[in-house]
Amino acid sequence: MPDVHAVIVGAGFAGLYMLHRLRRLGLSARVFEAGNGVGGTWYWNRYPGARCDVESMDYSYSFSDELQQEWKWSERYASQPEILSYINHVADRFDLHRDIQLSTRVTSATFDEAGRTWTITTDRGDRVAARFCIMATGCLSTAQVPKLPGRETFGGTTYHTGRWPHRGVDFTGQRVGVIGTGSSAIQSIPIIAAQAAHLFVFQRTPNFSVPARNAPLDPEFERQVKAAYADFRRQARESRVGFVVERSEASALAVTPDERRREYEKRWSRGGLGFTATYVDLLTNQEANDTAAEFCREKIRAAVRDPTVAALLAPKDYPVGTKRMCVDTGYYETFNRDNVTLVDIRRSPIEAITPAGLRTREAAYALDSIVFATGFDAMTGALLGIDIRGRGGRTLNDAWSEGPQTYLGLAVAGFPNLFAVTGPGSPSVLSNMIVSIEQHVDWIADCLEAMRARGHETIEATAAAQDAWVAHVNEIGHATLYPRANSWYMGANIPGKPRVFMPYIGGVGAYRQICDRVAAKGYDGFTLAGA
Ligand SMILES: Cc1cc2nc3c(=O)[nH]c(=O)nc-3n(C[C@H](O)[C@H](O)[C@H](O)COP(=O)(O)OP(=O)(O)OC[C@H]3O[C@@H](n4cnc5c(N)ncnc54)[C@H](O)[C@@H]3O)c2cc1C
Numbered sequence: 001m002p003d004v005h006a007v008i009v010g011a012g013f014a015g016l017y018m019l020h021r022l023r024r025l026g027l028s029a030r031v032f033e034a035g036n037g038v039g040g041t042w043y044w045n046r047y048p049g050a051r052c053d054v055e056s057m058d059y060s061y062s063f064s065d066e067l068q069q070e071w072k073w074s075e076r077y078a079s080q081p082e083i084l085s086y087i088n089h090v091a092d093r094f095d096l097h098r099d100i101q102l103s104t105r106v107t108s109a110t111f112d113e114a115g116r117t118w119t120i121t122t123d124r125g126d127r128v129a130a131r132f133c134i135m136a137t138g139c140l141s142t143a144q145v146p147k148l149p150g151r152e153t154f155g156g157t158t159y160h161t162g163r164w165p166h167r168g169v170d171f172t173g174q175r176v177g178v179i180g181t182g183s184s185a186i187q188s189i190p191i192i193a194a195q196a197a198h199l200f201v202f203q204r205t206p207n208f209s210v211p212a213r214n215a216p217l218d219p220e221f222e223r224q225v226k227a228a229y230a231d232f233r234r235q236a237r238e239s240r241v242g243f244v245v246e247r248s249e250a251s252a253l254a255v256t257p258d259e260r261r262r263e264y265e266k267r268w269s270r271g272g273l274g275f276t277a278t279y280v281d282l283l284t285n286q287e288a289n290d291t292a293a294e295f296c297r298e299k300i301r302a303a304v305r306d307p308t309v310a311a312l313l314a315p316k317d318y319p320v321g322t323k324r325m326c327v328d329t330g331y332y333e334t335f336n337r338d339n340v341t342l343v344d345i346r347r348s349p350i351e352a353i354t355p356a357g358l359r360t361r362e363a364a365y366a367l368d369s370i371v372f373a374t375g376f377d378a379m380t381g382a383l384l385g386i387d388i389r390g391r392g393g394r395t396l397n398d399a400w401s402e403g404p405q406t407y408l409g410l411a412v413a414g415f416p417n418l419f420a421v422t423g424p425g426s427p428s429v430l431s432n433m434i435v436s437i438e439q440h441v442d443w444i445a446d447c448l449e450a451m452r453a454r455g456h457e458t459i460e461a462t463a464a465a466q467d468a469w470v471a472h473v474n475e476i477g478h479a480t481l482y483p484r485a486n487s488w489y490m491g492a493n494i495p496g497k498p499r500v501f502m503p504y505i506g507g508v509g510a511y512r513q514i515c516d517r518v519a520a521k522g523y524d525g526f527t528l529a530g531a
Contacts, residue, residue, distance in 0.1 A: 004028040006132040006448070007120045009106045009386070012040020014421040014437045015136035016087065017063065020094050021445035027452075030130075031096075032122055034105040038096075039087040040138050042080050046164035047371075049187035050080035053273060053327035054432045056217065057225045058243040059083075061090065062233040063438060069226055077214045077272075077327075101126070108387040109133050111416060116457050118417065131457065134444060135383055135420045139429050142381030144494065145372050146179070150352040160372045161188060171195040174368040177358060179350070181207055185373035186326040190334045192371070198339045200365050202358075204346050205486070206315045208296050209326035213271025237439070240507035242432030245274035252279035252288035264295045276321035283321050283480050293320040303332035309342050310335075318485035324429070378488040379424045379502045380404050390415035391460075403491070403500030407461035407469050407525055408515055410440060416460035419444050424502040425473050429489070431508045439508070443515050447523065456528040465525025477501035 006022055008015045011033035022029040035043045042050075052059045056073035071086060078086070091097055105123040112119060118133040120126070143162040145151075151158070159169065161184035176196040178185055181203045193199045225232050235244050252260060260279075267275045281288040297314040304310035313332060315323075334340055348362040357367035380400065388396040391414045399405065399414060406412050409426025410419055421440045422428040428436055451459060482489060483501050491497035504511055518524045 002117045002129045002131045004030050004128060004130050006030075006134055007032065007106075007109075007118065007128055007130040008134045008136055009109075009120075010040060010136035010138055010141070010382075011035070011038040011091075011100050011102070012043075012136065012138055012141075013061070013087065013434055014138070014441065015040070015100075016091055016094075016096055017061065017438060017441045018134055018136055018421065018444070019096055019099055020063070021441055022448070023099075025445060025449050025452075027448065029099060030128060031100040032104045032106050032120070032126070033100060033102050036103045037088075038091050038100065038102075039084045041140060042083040042087060044141070044143075044164070045162050045184065046080055046166065046168070047159075047161040047184055047188045047373075048169075048191035049329070050161075050164075050184070051187060051212075051214070052078050052083060053183075053212065054243055054434075055272070056082075057222065057232070058236060058432055059434055060086065061434060061438065062229075062236075064094075065229065067093065068229055073217050073222075075214055075217055077212055106386055108389070109418070110387075110389045110393075111391060111418070113391060116417070132417045132419065132448065135386075135418070135423070137382035137386075137420075139379045139382075139422055139433075140376040142377040142385055143372075144375050144377050144381075146350075146374055147495075148350055148353050148358075150354055153355050154353045154357075154370065155355045156357070156368045156370065158370045158372065160374070161185070162376060169369075171369060173197050175357075175366055176200070176369045176371065177202060177365060177367045178371045178373055179345075180373035180375065181205070182373060182375050183207075183324060183326045184375070185371075186328045186331045188371070188373065189340075190328075190330045193334045193337055193340050196339065198341070200341050200343055200367070201335075202343045202345045202350060202360075203312065204349075205323075206313050207323060207326050208293070208315055208320045209328040209331050210268065210273070210275045210296075211271045212327045212329050213269070214329060236432065236435055237512060238509040240509065241273075241430065242427070242435030242508045245277045247277045247280075249280050251281045251285070252291050253281070253285070255279075257291075260291055261295070264292065268295075268299065272327060273325060276325060283319070283482065286319060286481060289319040289321070289481055296320055300332055303336075305336050312342055312344055318487075319481040322480075322482045322485035323487040324489070375488055375493055377494050377497070378491075379429065380491075380497075381494075383420060383423070388415065388418070390418065401498075403498035404502060405466055405470050407466040408518065409504060410443065410515075411459070411461040411526070413461045413463045413466045416458045424500075425469060425504055427504050427506070427508045427511050430503045430505060435508055439512055439515070443519065446519060450519070450523075451528065454528070455530050458527075458529045459523060460527050460529075462525055462527055469525075473504050474501065477503075477505050480505060 005027040056078040348360040404424035406425040409423040486492035
């Protein structure tokens, strides 16, 4: 007999809501969380400037009207400390802490076919039998640090943005090196530059970034949203990306250059992620995309005084929007400071970390601190970090040796009663993730309830349904420009990782309909078995 109905791994937005939903169904659950607090992403990523780039009225739970009415966000985009206090408030308000075991990493999950249970073990010696194992382990939770020789010899201090010390870091008077120029780097660089004696930014690939235009939350906007929150949320659920942006149905090539410029300017001055929705074909037609990319490059040239530095900061070899778009406050202008140096490590790669700093092929840099803003083993890293064994003892590592294979991003053939929240093959990182998390958690909870009502004990994706889904995800991914970039969506930031476009690009609204249809047809594409 299982000890609990479900083990949930992870206590971020996904794990907490999963626990709440199972409780409401009267099902027992236990949550294991590696961190020493709840919050996931917002517990770990405490680097200076860490902030959400989906607007706060959107990036929050919708499952409780009381919660969404009573919580007050202070800014257009919430900062990490504010999101973390929101998550802690949710955990308190819904009395979630009593089923969560912190500072405990799940190390293995093994399916016992005869007993139809998962046995979950942890690094603290726990061993729990559960009917279901629900992975709420996060898409961006496995910090990635490049394997550079000499790292252990460094005489200063190293940090990773995704594992930032809770006490904070004061860089005053220091020579600091930031390695990487993705989203976390772009958020933190302006703040570190304002503190440090000198900041060296080591860039391999430049990123496109749009201004955030962050500001205190407009009370009138808040009032309007709260007065019609249900409708606001419905529109977000039915949208492409999980929040409503003004979306044009026109081709970028069907309008005059002047008109196009006016429209890009309008979006640029509004700020935020709506920029790539300016025209319908920006992410499917290279020529259309070039118009938006060139507009962004012009903005970079206008912001950065030194033309050589501006040229280095301007991406040229992939379409805009096909690597995660960044959202910044004063990023490009930071390179006008006398105490900031941009180092091109594409041309002159880092060869080693040294006791005094680091060495590229061309020069040595003396540093007191090194910040790795080098991202995550995205989407699969946390799942493959656990020794998961399904039917016949087959490991997930083996099943995914050529890239992740799932049905709907929720389940894997050969791994009965295992669910992944926002797994590869679902919209996940291409969306407002709270919308995607709530949708998956609701779907899983409804599924468990339906199984209980019908006396089913196991559910397993069929290989045929999985193959068809993987083919569909690939087909629509490859109909866009996304695969043209060496991005973490493709696994390209991890040496040796199979190149597969992992998220589902069909949009959260369309995806929700597919999942709902699967459930309505009695879990089409799954095999259900009784006791
Ligand atoms: C810097 C940053 C900014 C972001 N900004 C946005 C944004 O603007 N908009 C947006 O939609 N999304 C954003 N995201 C994505 C963000 O990850 C999601 O929005 C959301 O927080 C994910 O919640 P989650 O619960 O699925 O995963 P997480 O928050 O990642 O939580 C997963 C938890 O599982 C735990 N875990 C993993 N493996 C194990 C194990 N083996 N044993 C025990 N515990 C384990 C981890 O410690 C972690 O706490 C951002 C991510 C980062 C890193």
